[in-house]
Amino acid sequence: MEIARDSKDCVRISTGVVYAEKFAEHKCLWDENHPECPERFNAVLRRCGELGLLNRCSIIQPCSVAEAQLIALHTPELISLLKSTNNCNDLNHLENLASQYDSIYFHPSTYDCSLLAAGCTIKLVDEICKRNIQNGMAIVRPPGHHAEKNDFCGYCYFNNVALAANHALNIGIKKVLIVDWDVHHGQATQQMFYEDNRVLYFSIHRYEHGTFWPNLRESDFDSIGEGLGRGFNFNVPLNATGMRDNDYMAIWHQLLLPVAYEFQPEIILVSAGFDSAMGDEKGEMELTPAVYSHLLTSLMCLANGKVAVVLEGGYYIKSLAEAAAMTLRALLGDPCPGIGSLGPPSEIMEDSIMNVIYVQRAYWKSLRHQKLYSILEPPEEDEQRHMPSLKYLHDGIKPTKYPTRDGYPVSTPSFLHYVAINLNNIIASTKLLKPEHKVCLVYDAKMMDHKNYEDKNHIEQPARISSIYKFLEDFGLLKRLHILKSRYCTDEELKYAHNESHIVEMSSLNKMTIKQLIEKKEIYQSVYFHQDTYQAACLAAGSLLEVVDSVMKGESCSGVAVIRPPGHHADIDDPCGFCIFNSVAIAARHAIKQYGLKRVLIVDWDIHHGNGTQEIFFEDSNVLYMSVHRFDGGEFFPHNGDGAASLVGRGEGEGFTVNIPWNKGNMGNAEYVAAFSQVILPIAYEYDPELVLVSAGFDAAVGDPLGGCKVSPEAFGHMTYWLSPLANGRLILSLEGGYNINSISYSMTMCTKALLGDPLPRLNDGLAPCQSAIDSINETLSVHHIYWSTLKPRIKSLPAENVLTEEKKRSSRNPPSLSSNILQQNTNGQKNEVNLLCEGQLFQELSLSEETNKVPVDADNEKNDDRSNDDQHQPPSSQPSASSTNSSQSSSEASNRPTLRQFLSDNLQALVNEEMFAVVPKRTCPHLPLVEPIPKTGINVQTPCSVCNDPKENWICLICYTVQCGRYINEHMMMHNAESGHPLVLSFSDLSVWCYPCQSYIDNQVLYEAKNAAHLSKFGTELAWSYGTVQVNLS
Structure with missing residues (x-):
């Protein structure tokens, strides 16, 4: 608990932005239509200003890089050469000089602007490392990720991100993650850290087997680093155009997030080129501006929230500006806009992902989910195999002189008209919600009246909720929350999940004697009754409905319900497992009936399977129930087979029950990272919920007397953060189980901090799931890939042999x-x-x-x-x-x-x-x-x-x-x-x-x-x- 305790004072601080008006001076003097133009910079600032984003940021004063810092990654000769162009007005000389380099122009201000771009990037990273700001964005140009040690290349002169990463290492940062989502491979950044295990470089780029610029063999998936850096270089080559949001999210879920959590960086730098956004004539991809907020938000719970975004490419001005604005909006902690239902990645993307897993699985345990096959053995029945292959189609010949004019694609007027209409429609339909309150909270001490007459030390004790409330107060969170009034649930609302006989049975408890109550509990499985049980259970359910109302009316973005008794074992007609009424099930039906929702997601991470919730929605396609729980072959409570992976729903609800059953104890952070990245998040993004409810039991936490697992409190915070981009941020946590008072108090506190946007503590290094967990996850995948198309690529097996030889x-x-x-x-x-x-x-x-x-x-x-x-x-x-x-x-x-x-x-x-x-x-x-x-x-x-x-x-x-x-x-x-x-x-x-x-x-x-x-x-x-x-x- 020490890590969670030490995070008490680690609260969200401001987002920084650095830019300089001088960046608008750098331009191509002999080609007025050159795509790397000042309007790229101006448009980003203008759109961020229109959305009121810049006013919410801490503005960092721009500065130039010192030559001593440049020399660390660039040769003195290269620096001197660029310096010689400073204030040079001889256009013939500048153009002739530019012809010696691939995709380069020189302007009299290029040297100063390049110094300033690198300096601003370093300054941003420095401010983040010193905790003067939480995160930030460098809106700079010229870009940098193609600038090599001794070569200008691809509109880049000095490598801004590489220089900033090197600076971070020099001031004590031990592990840096660079995510390069520019559509062009940042080959220079790769080269600079290719043998360095302190920097994990992860690039997604258009490649088309080497036929796309920069046409390098080293941009393919098998370039994974050398020496100490082997395994620390990731290339995800895009071998076709037209990649969409679903393709990129598949990369995040199958590759980046598992590896990033195993690596555990101390800072993340994003080479944020937006030339994969729709309309860009260079990238020819189809990413929506909104998806960039999802890509970034999923990374922001890593590295204690230290994230620096640095502008690289992007040449269709409108999508560039909108995507950059969505990225800055994510840094500020605003809810992610919806991006619709995401299907599976394309077959070409699927091949690239599997190829990367194949070459990297020897170095990253988190990538060892796929089964292996021997190429000497025939495939089993229904076995789907992937065979990695390499293909390089470029001739590799470099010209002696490079073109300086018209060396870029130009879109036709009809295409530009089509893109403009499509993009305008997307922007107009994108909901940029920002409720007045970030998080609401409901709590009422009257729920403590429910207690056990026979055993005052019963583990489901009143102190469970009072302790959580005290922790929220001690951590200074109550004053940051919108406190709601509690209320009782009506009989009509109880009928959303329970039949009338069950409601009547429970309402009669207050008329019974203590002896009768003790005798009555023997009828049911693992429950106790008190004369105030009915009132407490109604108060718990009704209070959760207050949270749902606050979120659905747009008053609050998200919410937390500190309630008891728990509810997820209570089925339609019986109490069970300390549960009287199923509060989360009632809340889901309330949202559907009162607000017309068609898709509600329930994620149940209580260590016990929520058999009651599953039963209530077993035939209902309006609710997707996903549970990760301890099963032990049916021997773990509730001691039946309902939590098996094979239970998928019935009728219209078939496929809408997803169980991930652990078959042993001792599961920890790594296993839950794997369950979310491999199953829960992909399905959730395909389902596209309008509201997310979490049955937040904390009995999988370390020290719990029942769970026998070891999930840390901060890991629950990370799980909360992973779900927050869904449903426009409408995420509600409702307390279920958890019986170690300290564990549940720290855990719910970490979840609340996550909803507030506070930086979360890093998880332990080297996270990799155990084989039993992998088996459970694969079992779920094998069952559910027929219902959820996004899971289909994950069931393919890989060759055990080395099929990528030098020959x-x-x-x-x-x-x-x-x-x-x-x-x-x-x-x-x-x-x-x-x-x-x-x-x-x-x-x-x-x-x-x-x-x-x-x-x-x-x-x-x-x-x-x-x-x-x-x-x-x-x-x-x-x-x-x-x-x-x-x-x-x-x-x-x-x-x-x-x-x-x-x-x-x-x-x-x-x-x-x-x-x-x-x-x-x-x-x-x-x-x-x-x-x-x-x-x-x-x-x-x-x-x-x-x-x-x-x-x-x-x-x-x-x-x-x-x-x-x-x-x-x-x-x-x-x-x-x-x-x-x-x-x-x-x-x-x-x-x-x-x-x-x-x-x-x-x-x-x-x-x-x-x-x-x-x-x-x-x-x-x-x-x-x-x-x-x-x-x-x-x-």
């Missing part, structure tokens, strides 16, 4: 010719021993006989290989000689397997068709010095996985010599690598050695001892020494 990558750009000489040079020019790969899988137990020893090994060409004399190429005396090797391989087992020449000859057509291709293991690796000597006990290839005891497809770590299973069993060796950092492992199947950091197979004499020991165990013979210099001729 395959190269062939996508320049397919090699296949002749009788099958051996090909790899990208470094070496020729090495060939292992064969059929669709990515190394063939197992292939005998290379004497021809293995004839493959050439040119050690002099190896990088980092310091072997320099012939003695190094000879096997030491302790190794088997060539003759003894040939003798040992003449056994019947070996002779029955094909030679390399025979195998290649028999499979020539498969090679031609690229159904099979050659993998050349690297002969050097920087991690080889880490290899430890084999244990004295040797290596036993029959050893099962030390974690799951599975005997199949195991690997042995060459550093600690633990044995664990491979990718398409239970991935334990991958997890071992992620946890220990041990890089090199040896396969018991084919005796190959894989390096995780290098993402490559390795073959080096350093590995011989371990491979030989495994070979002895597997075949009873020594492994051939294959590091000599004899040749092979396969023709």
